[in-house]
Amino acid sequence: MSRIGKKPIALPKDVEVLIKEGAITVKGVLGALSLDIHPLIQIVHDDEGALKFEMAREGRQAKAMLGTTRALVANMVQGVKHGFERKLTLSGVGFRAQVQDNQLSLSVGYSNPVLHRMPEGIKVETPAQTEIVVKGIDKQQVGQVAANVRRSRPPGRYKGEGVRYANEKVILKETKKK
Structure with missing residues (x-):
């Protein structure tokens, strides 16, 4: 048992x-x-x-x-x-996030902003331009929305630019040596 x-x-x-x-x-x-x-x-x-x-x-x-x-x-x-929350951070030059009408807009280096519509029961806040907080009462749904946001631009292997969880450690690869 x-x-x-x-x-x-x-x-x-x-x-x-x-x-x-x-x-x-x-x-x-x-x-x-x-x-x-x-x-x-x-x-x-x-x-x-x-x-x-x-x-x-x-x-x-x-x-x-x-x-x-x-x-x-x-x-x-x-x-x-109590509810659940996941924190994400943006790292990169010019990367920023905004919330408009229950929709998250990410400027993460692409030609157009990446839009994420939030499902019912999920709230998104941006305390700073480079911070995202996903809140809700369903743990699985909060985690899935955070994973979908992270998937829009995962951290790069060489510079670490992209969307990452607040407590995530990214191991960077070493560049080529001459």
Whole structure:
């Protein structure tokens, strides 16, 4: 059995959980998220205000899904309570970012600006021209939007110019020697 799957999730006071057959919905201050539950997993809401996860049947797939489901639900609880954010930085001469009407415009060295329309539930801020902050309640969606923005101009191997995560370390290649 998964060690992660054994841990119960303590629910904060302002987070509500609704478990219906085959789905769980988590509502909080920032919004609501729902997830379809695998048929091999059962979620029990105990009297202490915690969620416990159990396998309906023994098996290899049930063990794998137990830890996965527990981690997804824990991310949902944290998302509706606090939210998630990813920070990106632009490095390069003339590289800048702007937000206009829920759309991110990047000037990253191409002839035209690169536009990224943000999906519903995702907010983008640019505290400075070279900083981008992606915020939302769904961890997977925030990470995917940040990855799509980074993909528009990944850091170069020789100078390191491009879009990178705030804590990312880029290993630069050495140039040719004469």
